[in-house]
Amino acid sequence: MRSRPRWLRFSNAGVSRTSPVKPGASPAGEPRWLVPFVLACLFLLCALPLISLVKAGFAGLASGNSIGVLTEPATYAAIRNTLLTATGGMVISVVIGALFAFAVALTDIRGKLFLSFAFMLPMMIPPQVTALAWVEMTGPASPLLKTLGIAPPLGSPQPLYSLFGISLLLGVQHAPLVFLALKAGLSASPRDGVEAARLSGASPFRVFLDIVAPLAAPGLIAGAAIAFVSGVGNFGIPAILGIPAGITVLPTLIYTRLASFGSGTFGEIALLSSLIAAIAAMGLILQQRALSGKDYRIIGLSGANAAFSLGRFRVLVELGLAAILFLVLVAPFAALIASSLVPAYGVPLTWQTVSLRAYEEILFRQTMTLSAFGNSLFLASSAALGLLVVAAPTAYLMNRRKGVLAGTLGILIEIPYALPGIVLAVAFILTFAAPLPLLNVSLYGTIWIILIAYFSSFLAVSLKPVMSAFLQMDPSLEEAARLSGAGFFRRMRDVILPLVAPAAGASIILVFLIAANELTVSALLWSAGTQTLGVAIFNLDDSGSSDLASALSVLVVIMVMALMAALETLANYLPEGVLPWRN
Amino acid sequence: MAQLILNHLTKDFGGGRPAVSNVSLTVREGGFLALLGPSGCGKTTVLRMIAGFEQPTDGSIDYGERRLSDASRALPPEKRNMAMVFQSYALWPHMTVAENVGYPLKVRGISGETWRRKVGEALALVKLTDYAERRPAALSGGQRQRVALARCLVTSPDVVLLDEPLANLDQHLRKSMEETFRIFHERSGATMVYVTHDQSEAMALATDVAVMSEGRLVQLAAPADIYARPEGTVVGGLIGRGSILKVPVAEHAPRVLGWPQLREVIGSAPAGLHRDVLVRPEHVRPDAEGIALEVKACVYEGERFALTLALPDGQALKAYGDTAIPVGQKANFAIASAWRL
Numbered sequence: 001m002r003s004r005p006r007w008l009r010f011s012n013a014g015v016s017r018t019s020p021v022k023p024g025a026s027p028a029g030e031p032r033w034l035v036p037f038v039l040a041c042l043f044l045l046c047a048l049p050l051i052s053l054v055k056a057g058f059a060g061l062a063s064g065n066s067i068g069v070l071t072e073p074a075t076y077a078a079i080r081n082t083l084l085t086a087t088g089g090m091v092i093s094v095v096i097g098a099l100f101a102f103a104v105a106l107t108d109i110r111g112k113l114f115l116s117f118a119f120m121l122p123m124m125i126p127p128q129v130t131a132l133a134w135v136e137m138t139g140p141a142s143p144l145l146k147t148l149g150i151a152p153p154l155g156s157p158q159p160l161y162s163l164f165g166i167s168l169l170l171g172v173q174h175a176p177l178v179f180l181a182l183k184a185g186l187s188a189s190p191r192d193g194v195e196a197a198r199l200s201g202a203s204p205f206r207v208f209l210d211i212v213a214p215l216a217a218p219g220l221i222a223g224a225a226i227a228f229v230s231g232v233g234n235f236g237i238p239a240i241l242g243i244p245a246g247i248t249v250l251p252t253l254i255y256t257r258l259a260s261f262g263s264g265t266f267g268e269i270a271l272l273s274s275l276i277a278a279i280a281a282m283g284l285i286l287q288q289r290a291l292s293g294k295d296y297r298i299i300g301l302s303g304a305n306a307a308f309s310l311g312r313f314r315v316l317v318e319l320g321l322a323a324i325l326f327l328v329l330v331a332p333f334a335a336l337i338a339s340s341l342v343p344a345y346g347v348p349l350t351w352q353t354v355s356l357r358a359y360e361e362i363l364f365r366q367t368m369t370l371s372a373f374g375n376s377l378f379l380a381s382s383a384a385l386g387l388l389v390v391a392a393p394t395a396y397l398m399n400r401r402k403g404v405l406a407g408t409l410g411i412l413i414e415i416p417y418a419l420p421g422i423v424l425a426v427a428f429i430l431t432f433a434a435p436l437p438l439l440n441v442s443l444y445g446t447i448w449i450i451l452i453a454y455f456s457s458f459l460a461v462s463l464k465p466v467m468s469a470f471l472q473m474d475p476s477l478e479e480a481a482r483l484s485g486a487g488f489f490r491r492m493r494d495v496i497l498p499l500v501a502p503a504a505g506a507s508i509i510l511v512f513l514i515a516a517n518e519l520t521v522s523a524l525l526w527s528a529g530t531q532t533l534g535v536a537i538f539n540l541d542d543s544g545s546s547d548l549a550s551a552l553s554v555l556v557v558i559m560v561m562a563l564m565a566a567l568e569t570l571a572n573y574l575p576e577g578v579l580p581w582r583n
Numbered sequence: 584m585a586q587l588i589l590n591h592l593t594k595d596f597g598g599g600r601p602a603v604s605n606v607s608l609t610v611r612e613g614g615f616l617a618l619l620g621p622s623g624c625g626k627t628t629v630l631r632m633i634a635g636f637e638q639p640t641d642g643s644i645d646y647g648e649r650r651l652s653d654a655s656r657a658l659p660p661e662k663r664n665m666a667m668v669f670q671s672y673a674l675w676p677h678m679t680v681a682e683n684v685g686y687p688l689k690v691r692g693i694s695g696e697t698w699r700r701k702v703g704e705a706l707a708l709v710k711l712t713d714y715a716e717r718r719p720a721a722l723s724g725g726q727r728q729r730v731a732l733a734r735c736l737v738t739s740p741d742v743v744l745l746d747e748p749l750a751n752l753d754q755h756l757r758k759s760m761e762e763t764f765r766i767f768h769e770r771s772g773a774t775m776v777y778v779t780h781d782q783s784e785a786m787a788l789a790t791d792v793a794v795m796s797e798g799r800l801v802q803l804a805a806p807a808d809i810y811a812r813p814e815g816t817v818v819g820g821l822i823g824r825g826s827i828l829k830v831p832v833a834e835h836a837p838r839v840l841g842w843p844q845l846r847e848v849i850g851s852a853p854a855g856l857h858r859d860v861l862v863r864p865e866h867v868r869p870d871a872e873g874i875a876l877e878v879k880a881c882v883y884e885g886e887r888f889a890l891t892l893a894l895p896d897g898q899a900l901k902a903y904g905d906t907a908i909p910v911g912q913k914a915n916f917a918i919a920s921a922w923r924l
Binding site: 029474476477479480481482483484485486487490494495498499 | 634635636659660661662663664665666667669670671673674676677686687691734738
């Protein structure tokens with residue numbers, strides 16, 4: 001007989017030491033604190049803000065102090081404007097996004113990776129920067145148009161300061177969301193399905209109509225719904241375009257109400273954010289109804305597409321897509337760069353007048369921009385790293401456990417994902433306005449309230465890459481390590497973490513990228529000394545320093561592109577679907 | 584001395600019928616048990632309960648004197664001194680072949696020269712010495728399988744579990760891997776439990792075959808026994824080829840039926856209770872004294888012809904022939920022996 005190592009002993013004396021488990025439960029083998037830890041984090045980040053919002057809303061209704069806000073004409077106008085701009089933006093997003101998705105997913109055009117990467121940029125660039133760039137591109141004061149000599153005469157109105165302008169920019173900003181959802185849906189029309197239809201005698205156009213379009217419908221509907229909900233909650237674009245023109249939408253209404261603080265303010269903003277949440281929920285319910293009965297599971301092979309050869313039209317389509325990219329991406333940012341290089345507002349840009357004064361000003365002189373850089377870097381890196389501590393165990397539990405626990409975690413995570421950022425920000429104001437119990441310190445007005453709100457807002461962003469890494473990992477890899485004798489921390493260190501490391505890296509960069517440029521949440525939560533980059537750009541533009549705002553925006557866009565390029569170099573080590581611009 | 588004992592083992596995931604229901608069996612030390620059954624019969628759940636990945640809802644698993652699992656507690660997999668070959672092989676892609684094989688040793692605190700020697704021995708046994716520094720991604724399916732096997736060898740586990748290890752390999756590789764498993768079993772002396780839905784694999788490798796169906800253990804016997812004396816239509820239909828005929832035989836008739844008894848009841852159709860009788864094709868022989876049966880199909884299989892015959896009452900009977908018989912023709916056949924299920 002082979003001698004048995006000591007650690008194998010499992011005598012009756014040893015039995016009593018092992019933890020009793022509920023009959024039928026799987027021996028999970030993770031430390032006991034893991035489940036309570038994850039549940040506590042998710043409750044704090046997901047459930048608590050929603051509870052505070054609902055509580056404050058009811059309190060506002062009950063006290064009668066705030067109920068007046070619901071009957072004010074300004075509120076009706078804001079609801080109307082919100083619905084109009086969000087719907088208009090959705091239509092524009094669907095048109096542009098669908099065009100790119102069909103071209104990239106189904107045809108044989110060249111340079112797909114470049115097109116996808118460039119098309120994703122508007123989503124990664126913060127909305128206030130997009131709005132600023134477009135303002136600098138059009139309008140009578142545009143340095144670019146002045147330099148080219150095609151600027152409209154002084155005194156003519158800025159065409160983007162209108163409901164149409166807001167809709168157009170919301171459309172451009174959220175078109176990548178439609179693109180992504182539709183591209184995911186198009187992978188459900190695999191090459192063999194299209195080829196079978198061709199062999200059945202259908203022309204390419206018939207195939208598109210009969211096979212591709214029905215399979216793409218769920219993706220299109222989902223994309224349209226996301227674009228609508230994002231439009232309802234967007235703050236940066238209506239703030240820059242709407243406030244000068246006196247056009248108010250719900251998010252900007254909340255912002256102005258909070259600025260003119262009064263006795264009923266908390267109740268009012270709670271009610272107004274509930275309105276936003278209700279409109280967003282309405283959009284999602286419409287999506288559910290439109291999607292019902294359209295659940296086409298992928299059968300057989302998938303992934304291989306490029307089923308339609310465009311022949312002579314290929315060059316035309318390529319040129320068309322390039323023209324759209326030029327219009328929505330290159331031209332606005334050329335205008336932004338031009339504005340950042342003029343020596344003073346209104347001076348035309350020539351080789352003689354080019355000046356780096358604005359950059360000098362924001363990088364070396366203005367303490368406000370410097371502290372904004374510091375704050376945003378601190379917030380973004382803390383959120384990116386800190387969220388991983390929550391996201392990794394959550395993703396692990398959701399993949400390893402089935403049943404009630406996984407279901408509860410799934411619902412908790414959905415809450416901040418479905419709520420627009422502005423609603424979340426209001427919820428955090430309401431949660432932390434009063435001093436913390438026991439400690440008697442107030443987080444309100446400090447940088448910490450922004451950090452906690454970021455944790456909540458970007459949990460879904462952080463979770464997704466890690467979650468897909470776990471989903472794509474064969475569970476038997478961990479089981480084999482267990483049978484090899486490795487305990488929880490041992491197999492985490494030797495097997496799990498090395499395998500999810502690239503996805504964790506992507507998660508850190510993605511959260512950093514989005515958090516560093518964030519405006520919606522910090523616009524409501526900042527106070528003196530805690531302004532972020534997004535707030536700094538908004539305030540500079542608001543106070544008429546469009547040259548400084550442009551220079552800061554140029555730096556932000558460069559940072560966005562650098563971080564996206566960093567992600568691209570990681571691409572080969574990442575699970576599929578983490579980088580949105582990759583197939 | 585140390586047997587693996589499953590005692591009234593039950594696993595209910597809470598969705599209607601239990602996945603495993605009341606399975607009791609004993610694998611003697613050094614035995615090679617094949618768990619055989621169609622997909623969804625619960626065989627993999629049994630294997631995962633032995634490994635410790637699932638906990639039984641009722642019943643228990645013991646190894647010798649030690650209680651491994653019951654409904655109230657379970658020894659975690661990492662403390663069972665077992666090893667497993669997974670269907671997907673479960674090789675860690677970020678480690679080299681040698682690191683994969685040596686990981687169980689590393690966890691046990693073995694390093695340096697001992698580690699190198701043991702890993703070298705295990706790799707030599709599966710003929711992969713030259714591949715030690717490669718990554719699993721650079722190996723073929725058969726080579727990956729052998730790495731997984733070497734990882735099982737390296738710590739001399741008490742029990743080795745194999746979960747459909749040949750399912751992802753082609754026919755040619757399967758035969759050579761079966762041979763490797765047999766050698767592995769002889770050398771290691773470990774108790775082995777092998778899950779498969781392929782009865783020929785089970786028959787070729789195992790010392791005992793346990794047939795499962797719908798979560799229950801239907802029969803446990805040595806391969807030759809289970810082939811000759813299957814219990815019930817499930818086992819009769821699953822093991823080997825054969826035809827299950829409905830034949831009127833007396834309740835207390837012997838289990839083995841000869842041609843004289845069969846001749847009386849086949850063809851004529853007397854009233855009475857019909858029972859299931861298994862006829863192996865190799866027991867159906869051309870015989871001038873037999874009864875004339877029509878040939879319904881005749882398929883060339885290389886070494887012989889597979890015939891489908893029709894009994895007078897229309898039931899189908901499988902047989903082998905040395906020569907082709909045209910479909911539709913009648914020929915005389917006799918059934919040398921049959922087994923009442």
